[in-house]
Amino acid sequence: MATHDPELRRELDATLQTRRELGPDYEPELLDSFLEKVEENVDRRVRRHLAEQQVQVARGARPARPAGEAHAFWQRFGFAALSLVLAVPLTAIAVAQAGPVGLIVCWAGIVGVNAAHRAGARAPRPGTDRGAAD
Numbered sequence: 001m002a003t004h005d006p007e008l009r010r011e012l013d014a015t016l017q018t019r020r021e022l023g024p025d026y027e028p029e030l031l032d033s034f035l036e037k038v039e040e041n042v043d044r045r046v047r048r049h050l051a052e053q054q055v056q057v058a059r060g061a062r063p064a065r066p067a068g069e070a071h072a073f074w075q076r077f078g079f080a081a082l083s084l085v086l087a088v089p090l091t092a093i094a095v096a097q098a099g100p101v102g103l104i105v106c107w108a109g110i111v112g113v114n115a116a117h118r119a120g121a122r123a124p125r126p127g128t129d130r131g132a133a134d
Contacts, residue, residue, distance in 0.1 A: 008038065011037050083113060087107075087110050094106035
């Protein structure tokens with residue numbers, strides 16, 4: 001396990017050593033204890049990061065955009081392109097099997113899938129406030 005936090009690394013080493021000494025009977029308790037320390041570490045980092053962002057906002061600086069936004073654009077673009085590529089054979093099959101009704105049902109499904117994907121992409125993630133940055 002690679003970690004950049006020496007304190008967390010020490011905790012992991014101590015947990016593993018204790019597990020070797022006590023055996024597998026105490027493993028659940030040891031894991032719970034270690035996971036609590038990991039949670040505390042993550043909470044501390046998140047609080048520090050949020051405090052840094054609040055200081056930046058108070059100074060008038062815009063918080064940096066997440067690095068994943070460009071990736072998210074290409075993911076949405078790829079999904080839309082793939083759905084259009086698949087729409088051609090699906091449309092042909094639907095029209096051949098059910099005529100105009102098949103065409104309408106097929107495209108309603110294609111539009112519905114894309115709308116659901118887009119709605120999922122816009123839904124705020126837990127712990128984020130996407131409305132503030134827009």
